[in-house]
Amino acid sequence: MTSGKLIVGAAAARLRERPHVGVALNLIHTETDQKWTVEALSRASAMGRTAFTEKFVDMVGDTPKSYLTNTRLMKAKAKLQDTNDSMFSIADSAGYASEAAFGKAMKKHFNKTPGELRKILSDSEK
Numbered sequence: 001m002t003s004g005k006l007i008v009g010a011a012a013a014r015l016r017e018r019p020h021v022g023v024a025l026n027l028i029h030t031e032t033d034q035k036w037t038v039e040a041l042s043r044a045s046a047m048g049r050t051a052f053t054e055k056f057v058d059m060v061g062d063t064p065k066s067y068l069t070n071t072r073l074m075k076a077k078a079k080l081q082d083t084n085d086s087m088f089s090i091a092d093s094a095g096y097a098s099e100a101a102f103g104k105a106m107k108k109h110f111n112k113t114p115g116e117l118r119k120i121l122s123d124s125e126k
Contacts, residue, residue, distance in 0.1 A: 020045035020052065021059045028071055035095050038064045073109045076102070080118045087114055 024041040027034070034040075041064055042052035056064045076094040079085055085093075091102030091114075099114075106114045 020047050021056050024052070024056065024064065025060075028068060032075065033093075036068055038068075041068075069105070070109070073106060076106065076114075077110065077117060080114055090114070 023045045027041060027044055028036060038053065039049055042049045045052055047055070053064055056062075056067070060067055062070070072094040076090050079090045079093070083090075087099050087102070091099050094102060094105075096102035096105065103113050106112065106117065110117060112120070
């Protein structure tokens with residue numbers, strides 16, 4: 001139990017040292033309807049893009065673009081599982097302009113198409 005508190009404490013300390021990154025993380029996770037880009041996140045964090053990316057990688061361990069993509073695709077996967085929303089609606093909410101681009105990203109990330117993921121997830125509930 002103590003080690004969990006230390007991890008949380010260490011993460012909180014890193015956030016205090018890098019408040020600009022915390023702003024970006026908060027925006028990514030709370031303003032999910034926004035079509036965030038690295039440029040927009042760096043501006044919202046009051047930093048230049050290069051400095052923002054360096055600090056983000058140092059704190060999170062991933063680039064802002066990769067983190068943002070992963071977050072969007074994980075949320076899309078959850079929507080595939082939990083809703084009957086159309087593929088286009090889920091693609092749009094994940095920031096993709098077309099179902100084709102969304103399908104390609106999902107296939108690359110999960111090694112399955114959105115349709116395959118939805119079928120697998122719905123079959124597991126039966």
